[in-house]
Amino acid sequence: GGSRSAIKTEGEHVSRVVRVGPLMPYLEEALVRDHGAPLLAGSGTSDAEIAVTSYGTGVTAETMDRLPRLKAIASFGVGYDTTDVAEAARRGISVANTPHVLDDAVAEVAVGLVIDVMRGLSESDRFVRRGAWAAGERFRLTRQVSGARAGIVGLGRIGTAIARRLAALDMQIGYYSRTDKGVEWPFHPDLLTLAKASDVLVVVTAGGPETAGLISAQVLEALGPDSFLVNVARGSVVDEDALVAALEAGAIAGAGLDVYADEPHVPPALLGRDDVVLLPHLASGTTQTRQAMADLVLANVACWLETGELVTPVD
Ligand code: 8YV
Numbered sequence: 001g002g003s004r005s006a007i008k009t010e011g012e013h014v015s016r017v018v019r020v021g022p023l024m025p026y027l028e029e030a031l032v033r034d035h036g037a038p039l040l041a042g043s044g045t046s047d048a049e050i051a052v053t054s055y056g057t058g059v060t061a062e063t064m065d066r067l068p069r070l071k072a073i074a075s076f077g078v079g080y081d082t083t084d085v086a087e088a089a090r091r092g093i094s095v096a097n098t099p100h101v102l103d104d105a106v107a108e109v110a111v112g113l114v115i116d117v118m119r120g121l122s123e124s125d126r127f128v129r130r131g132a133w134a135a136g137e138r139f140r141l142t143r144q145v146s147g148a149r150a151g152i153v154g155l156g157r158i159g160t161a162i163a164r165r166l167a168a169l170d171m172q173i174g175y176y177s178r179t180d181k182g183v184e185w186p187f188h189p190d191l192l193t194l195a196k197a198s199d200v201l202v203v204v205t206a207g208g209p210e211t212a213g214l215i216s217a218q219v220l221e222a223l224g225p226d227s228f229l230v231n232v233a234r235g236s237v238v239d240e241d242a243l244v245a246a247l248e249a250g251a252i253a254g255a256g257l258d259v260y261a262d263e264p265h266v267p268p269a270l271l272g273r274d275d276v277v278l279l280p281h282l283a284s285g286t287t288q289t290r291q292a293m294a295d296l297v298l299a300n301v302a303c304w305l306e307t308g309e310l311v312t313p314v315d
Helices: 025-035 061-065 085-090 103-119 121-129 157-168 191-196 217-223 240-249 287-307
Strands: 017-019 050-054 072-076 094-096 149-153 172-176 200-203 228-231 254-257 276-278
Touching: 017 025, 025 287, 050 287, 061 085, 072 287, 085 094, 094 287, 103 121, 103 157, 103 200, 103 228, 103 254, 103 276, 103 287, 149 157, 149 191, 157 172, 157 200, 172 191, 191 217, 217 228, 217 240, 240 254
Parallel strands: 017 050, 050 072, 072 094, 149 172, 149 200, 200 228, 228 254, 254 276
Antiparallel strands: none
16 A cells, blocks of 8 residues: 555655755755755655745746645745745645845835935946046936935835835825825825826835736836836836836936846846946845844744744735
8 A cells, every 4th residue: 555655765854844946045054954854956846845935936836736745835035926826825835925024124225226316326436436526527416305205106014114214304205005004194096196296106016917017108107207216026016118218218217126027137228327226136135134034934934834824924
């Protein structure tokens, strides 16, 4: 008797945990040390119950086929659009992400991008380095942040953290969201109206099919030639071709981006532009936050193995 998968060669170790894709060294080491978690490699399969992945890799339906006993996925990152959550739900697989712990880190980069793109900080750094200042040139005048209007697209945990910080800079805050959050800042049920009423639009909504291309040519046009776009969400939320076209046409004043549709590929048309600030998807990348994210993944794994429950299941 016994199924084929139950036959074990001598010394073979079956881990309840498997790693899917690369993870930060601290997390990888802990998973190997505490759970003997192997890496799902090549076209291999695993009988593990819980898979640990990150936003950069995710668990697709094809990967699930190679994990026939999978019951849970713990993903490093708050956004989990690279994991097929609908398919996971269909198969009875629970998914955990790492919310809360990265709110501050991401919010401070969003604020940094707002100030940078409006005040021309990165551009002026290049101006100094190429010797333009020393040669007697004057840097252009820039747009004051204080008093300007910030439109937050997606007022979740991170959106709220950003709004609070921008309000502290004396910006006027408005937001677009699926539902009225009943907060102190004005709710705009229509994104075009918010874009028209904003000097900078800060995109901080979840990725995935529901928000793909939300920041369309029409929204960028509504934003207008004196206004800026900041994106710390997912590249997929912005129609990247429309963004390039809008910048080239002067339809918006500039953009600060931490995320792109096809990372690590940045649209070549943006690389030579002085009116864009281009970051390599680093918003959550502080020592403190990445440690907290890894610890939350480990807490999810430990809790799952002990109780069959996740600490931070996705909504
Ligand atoms: C990534 C992120 O997870 O949390 C998210 O959704 O996009 C980032 O924090 C991080 O780059 C690791 O993949």
